Amino acid sequence: MFWQHHLSVFILSLSLLSQYPGYAKKSAPDAFRQPSSNAVDHVDSLIGNGGDSPNGSGGMIPSTAPPFAMTRWVAQTRQNYVSVTPYNYTDSTIHGFQGTHQPAIWMGESGQVIVAPGAGDVEAVFEARGMKFSHDDEIITPSYYSATLQAKTGGTIVAEQSATSRVGHLRFTFTDTEKPYVLIEASRASVMGSADPANVTHPLGAITIDPTRREVTGYNKERQDFIIGPNPAPSFAGYFVARFSEPIEEFGTASNSDGFVSVGEAQKEGKRTSGYVRFADEVRIVEVRIGVSFISIEQARENLDSEIPDGTTLEQTAKNVRRAWAEKLDRIQLEGASDDNQTVFYTAVFHGLQYPYEQSEGGRYYSGYDDAVHEGESYTGYSIWDTYRAIWTWQMLLAPERINGMVQSMLQDYREGGWLPMWKNIVETNIMVGTHADSLIAEAVLKGFTGFDLELAYGAVHKDATVPPENDWTTSYFDREENVGYEVRAGLSSVYASNGWVANDIHSESASRTLDYAYDDYATSILASLLNKSSDAAFFLNRSLVAPFSIFNNDTGFMEARNRDGSWAGQDEGWTEGDMWAYTFDVVHDVEALITRRGGNKSFVEFLDQHFDGGHNDHTNEPSHHIPYLYSLAGAASKTQERVREIAISNYNSTIRGLSGNEDCGQMSAWYIFSALGFYPVNPVSGDYVVGSPFYDRVTIDLPGKPKPLVITSRGASTKPYVASLKIDGKQTDTPIILHDQLVNGGEIDFVMSDNPTSWASETLVGCTFRVQM
Numbered sequence: 001m002f003w004q005h006h007l008s009v010f011i012l013s014l015s016l017l018s019q020y021p022g023y024a025k026k027s028a029p030d031a032f033r034q035p036s037s038n039a040v041d042h043v044d045s046l047i048g049n050g051g052d053s054p055n056g057s058g059g060m061i062p063s064t065a066p067p068f069a070m071t072r073w074v075a076q077t078r079q080n081y082v083s084v085t086p087y088n089y090t091d092s093t094i095h096g097f098q099g100t101h102q103p104a105i106w107m108g109e110s111g112q113v114i115v116a117p118g119a120g121d122v123e124a125v126f127e128a129r130g131m132k133f134s135h136d137d138e139i140i141t142p143s144y145y146s147a148t149l150q151a152k153t154g155g156t157i158v159a160e161q162s163a164t165s166r167v168g169h170l171r172f173t174f175t176d177t178e179k180p181y182v183l184i185e186a187s188r189a190s191v192m193g194s195a196d197p198a199n200v201t202h203p204l205g206a207i208t209i210d211p212t213r214r215e216v217t218g219y220n221k222e223r224q225d226f227i228i229g230p231n232p233a234p235s236f237a238g239y240f241v242a243r244f245s246e247p248i249e250e251f252g253t254a255s256n257s258d259g260f261v262s263v264g265e266a267q268k269e270g271k272r273t274s275g276y277v278r279f280a281d282e283v284r285i286v287e288v289r290i291g292v293s294f295i296s297i298e299q300a301r302e303n304l305d306s307e308i309p310d311g312t313t314l315e316q317t318a319k320n321v322r323r324a325w326a327e328k329l330d331r332i333q334l335e336g337a338s339d340d341n342q343t344v345f346y347t348a349v350f351h352g353l354q355y356p357y358e359q360s361e362g363g364r365y366y367s368g369y370d371d372a373v374h375e376g377e378s379y380t381g382y383s384i385w386d387t388y389r390a391i392w393t394w395q396m397l398l399a400p401e402r403i404n405g406m407v408q409s410m411l412q413d414y415r416e417g418g419w420l421p422m423w424k425n426i427v428e429t430n431i432m433v434g435t436h437a438d439s440l441i442a443e444a445v446l447k448g449f450t451g452f453d454l455e456l457a458y459g460a461v462h463k464d465a466t467v468p469p470e471n472d473w474t475t476s477y478f479d480r481e482e483n484v485g486y487e488v489r490a491g492l493s494s495v496y497a498s499n500g501w502v503a504n505d506i507h508s509e510s511a512s513r514t515l516d517y518a519y520d521d522y523a524t525s526i527l528a529s530l531l532n533k534s535s536d537a538a539f540f541l542n543r544s545l546v547a548p549f550s551i552f553n554n555d556t557g558f559m560e561a562r563n564r565d566g567s568w569a570g571q572d573e574g575w576t577e578g579d580m581w582a583y584t585f586d587v588v589h590d591v592e593a594l595i596t597r598r599g600g601n602k603s604f605v606e607f608l609d610q611h612f613d614g615g616h617n618d619h620t621n622e623p624s625h626h627i628p629y630l631y632s633l634a635g636a637a638s639k640t641q642e643r644v645r646e647i648a649i650s651n652y653n654s655t656i657r658g659l660s661g662n663e664d665c666g667q668m669s670a671w672y673i674f675s676a677l678g679f680y681p682v683n684p685v686s687g688d689y690v691v692g693s694p695f696y697d698r699v700t701i702d703l704p705g706k707p708k709p710l711v712i713t714s715r716g717a718s719t720k721p722y723v724a725s726l727k728i729d730g731k732q733t734d735t736p737i738i739l740h741d742q743l744v745n746g747g748e749i750d751f752v753m754s755d756n757p758t759s760w761a762s763e764t765l766v767g768c769t770f771r772v773q774m
């Protein structure tokens with residue numbers, strides 16, 4: 001997912017760096033590097049931070065936090081907004097350490113807090129408080145970060161950082177500096193959309209300093225996405241309680257607008273508000289733990305006391321966080337993977353366990369849908385148009401203990417707001433199209449996750465499939481349209497009226513919507529059938545099979561948008577984040593019918609060749625992700641093997657630019673993970689995986705709670721991309737499909753690899769003149 005707009009004023013001016021000098025991964029000191037874990041040592045959280053433009057970057061930040069953490073802590077090198085991440089490797093100054101809730105580069109920040117050390121006079125203004133640092137002595141790991149800051153008035157401040165889900169843990173060591181202090185920023189000027197002054201808002205924040213408790217508490221009401229989506233969430237705030245290790249000698253509030261400091265002022269609420277605490281001159285080491293909450297200051301304090309109680313050392317915190325990553329990543333052992341391959345693979349797994357993120361605290365959560373606090377488990381940061389494709393499938397394998405809670409959370413959103421989420425960033429943002437929560441839920445139930453109210457779940461999915469949004473005939477629901485209700489299946493009214501398609505003269509992205517809604521209908525039919533609602537199952541199945549071809553233009557052989565009166569709208573019309581090439585392949589639940597429409601297997605394979613050879617495949621965006629796997633479904637598996645390997649090598653690597661497109665809450669990485677294993681969930685809600693080309697000699701996965709490991713063997717795979725034969729649990733198969741049941745309880749998948757294309761599952765290519773060389 002990406003979104004473009006122009007933003008210039010708020011980006012610090014920098015010399016353009018085409019390279020990234022000084023990029024060399026370093027290990028944490030031994031005291032932080034426990035337990036030992038080859039997998040965690042291979043994670044490089046800078047991967048995905050580089051790139052020439054926001055859309056050509058993973059949009060990832062080198063943050064510290066455990067899996068699915070509510071808050072990720074990161075060194076802040078620039079102001080983060082929609083399309084700008086808080087850390088950018090090309091920058092050379094650090095302006096503080098941010099507890100961020102921004103889930104992806106195209107989304108807004110919500111209720112963040114910033115901790116900025118300093119020495120000498122208090123500097124509250126963003127530009128003024130920045131201190132130079134060098135990547136040469138920066139240490140970046142998932143559980144521990146450190147950098148050496150050059151204090152403006154001389155000396156250095158070594159900043160070290162770790163964090164649990166709801167508490168940041170920082171340690172500042174002052175050497176040869178003037179009077180040490182720590183500033184906490186509660187509110188700043190906030191930009192939504194363009195940097196036009198009319199788009200700048202000034203959310204409220206508050207600071208209270210209690211020197212006897214050595215605490216600074218407060219809140220920040222910033223929620224940059226407030227302008228989009230139907231939920232105003234008026235009570236939303238990010239609350240915090242920062243507790244310091246050293247006695248406070250002096251304190252005050254400060255403005256990050258003009259830098260004005262009020263020494264001795266213990267409380268302030270307002271725009272652009274910060275507070276600071278200063279320590280005795282001889283203090284050299286200051287630790288601060290900062291609990292955050294979406295519920296209250298009291299809850300933030302409880303989070304602090306329960307996650308990082310008094311007396312916990314930074315080393316202990318970092319080790320706990322490392323253990324949490326090791327518990328997941330060490331479940332996967334790779335053989336025959338180069339150092340680089342391991343870095344790419346384990347970083348992908350690391351990226352795939354960050355979102356959605358925890359929104360509940362102590363068994364309760366703030367809901368922005370009804371602006372109240374409820375009991376239960378809650379998550380936010382759901383980029384479902386992206387994540388339904390493969391990362392959800394992967395999370396069901398590697399983090400099954402989270403799935404019921406994540407579904408429960410979506411059902412709470414439905415109960416409190418009336419609809420399942422599309423792109424929940426605290427609340428609904430209406431970003432992207434389709435109601436793919438239908439797919440998440442159907443796939444979860446299909447795979448045996450039933451720890452939630454199934455009838456409520458069906459009611460929610462059924463509503464998506466049958467109830468159009470408000471003012472459906474008169475609202476376009478274009479991307480980020482303001483002042484509209486829940487977008488859900490915008491254009492469903494015209495689907496009913498036309499027997500198939502969303503009308504392009506009424507709705508934005510109409511052709512993409514038509515195809516996405518058809519898939520969602522298919523997911524609805526799967527859920528209905530799992531719940532024995534057979535007439536609903538038949539109805540939605542029929543609609544899911546009919547709708548895609550209602551926009552298939554027999555004359556051109558492409559999917560094309562149509563107007564309400566049935567006329568074709570033009571080949572460039574009606575797409576979102578893709579074009580007619582990618583979207584013509586977007587009938588994952590009925591590939592067979594698509595192949596028939598395109599003249600059968602041979603002709604379909606030629607069409608796929610035109611797509612790839614013509615440069616139409618855009619792996620940087622999701623609509624292309626399943627396309628290389630379609631060859632296998634047309635009897636040309638060796639071409640899938642070749643394309644998958646090429647895409648992996650050209651779009652993923654172990655450098656800072658190692659993601660060619662936005663990570664999108666783990667979907668970009670999920671493609672790599674599954675492809676490396678040798679299969680991919682083309683139609684996720686079917687439970688089937690389509691076979692591709694495994695990358696390494698052997699992968700062993702210790703699936704949580706399963707009796708035996710899943711062992712995928714493919715000797716020589718790194719140099720032999722082609723599959724000669726496949727055995728599943730000892731049985732030969734000629735079909736390039738692996739069923740979920742064949743791997744979910746562990747077992748053996750054995751590939752025999754080959755240097756050259758083989759006839760395995762490639763009957764369409766036999767006797768043809770196709771050239772199958774890399």
Ligand SMILES: *[C@@H]1O[C@H](CO)[C@@H](O)[C@H](O)[C@H]1NC(C)=O
Nearest residue numbers: 049051052053054057088090
């Ligand atoms: C990082 O900063 C550079 C220089 O301003 C910019 O070209 C690049 O797009 C930024 N990266 C991202 C992901 O925003």
Ligand SMILES: *[C@@H]1O[C@H](CO)[C@@H](O)[C@H](O)[C@H]1NC(C)=O
Nearest residue numbers: 002004053054055056618620
């Ligand atoms: C990404 O953004 C750049 C700069 O805004 C633009 O030139 C390019 O076309 C965009 N790429 C895509 C795939 O849209």
Ligand SMILES: *[C@@H]1O[C@H](CO)[C@@H](O)[C@H](O)[C@H]1NC(C)=O
Nearest residue numbers: 005192193194196197198199
């Ligand atoms: C605010 O930003 C949005 C998104 O970029 C843009 O469409 C809108 O025109 C901007 N409004 C102003 C007043 O600049």
Ligand SMILES: *[C@@H]1O[C@H](CO)[C@@H](O)[C@H](O)[C@H]1NC(C)=O
Nearest residue numbers: 338339340341344648649695
């Ligand atoms: C694995 O690593 C090797 C050596 O670094 C590299 O040449 C190869 O392209 C990598 N393979 C994949 C699939 O990334």
Ligand SMILES: *[C@@H]1O[C@H](CO)[C@@H](O)[C@H](O)[C@H]1NC(C)=O
Nearest residue numbers: 450454455529530531532533
């Ligand atoms: C659906 O029907 C089957 C067969 O009668 C039964 O085993 C299953 O428990 C039913 N499922 C539900 C959710 O009622």
Ligand SMILES: *[C@@H]1O[C@H](CO)[C@@H](O)[C@H](O)[C@H]1NC(C)=O
Nearest residue numbers: 498499500538539542543546
């Ligand atoms: C399938 O849908 C088509 C088009 O909406 C309709 O004409 C047909 O009757 C439906 N078939 C069934 C079996 O429901």
Ligand SMILES: *[C@@H]1O[C@H](CO)[C@@H](O)[C@H](O)[C@H]1NC(C)=O
Nearest residue numbers: 549552553554555596597598
């Ligand atoms: C397009 O082709 C299909 C399959 O051959 C056929 O059923 C359908 O009627 C055709 N549509 C039109 C508008 O000719």
Ligand SMILES: *[C@@H]1O[C@H](CO)[C@@H](O)[C@H](O)[C@H]1NC(C)=O
Nearest residue numbers: 600601632633634635636761
């Ligand atoms: C096309 O290929 C698929 C996959 O091998 C196969 O199942 C199907 O029968 C083939 N179709 C025809 C018409 O040969």
Ligand SMILES: *[C@@H]1O[C@H](CO)[C@@H](O)[C@H](O)[C@H]1NC(C)=O
Nearest residue numbers: 650651653655657658659660
């Ligand atoms: C890594 O991948 C990026 C994005 O695809 C690409 O721009 C860059 O050249 C690659 N670097 C290496 C060393 O392969």
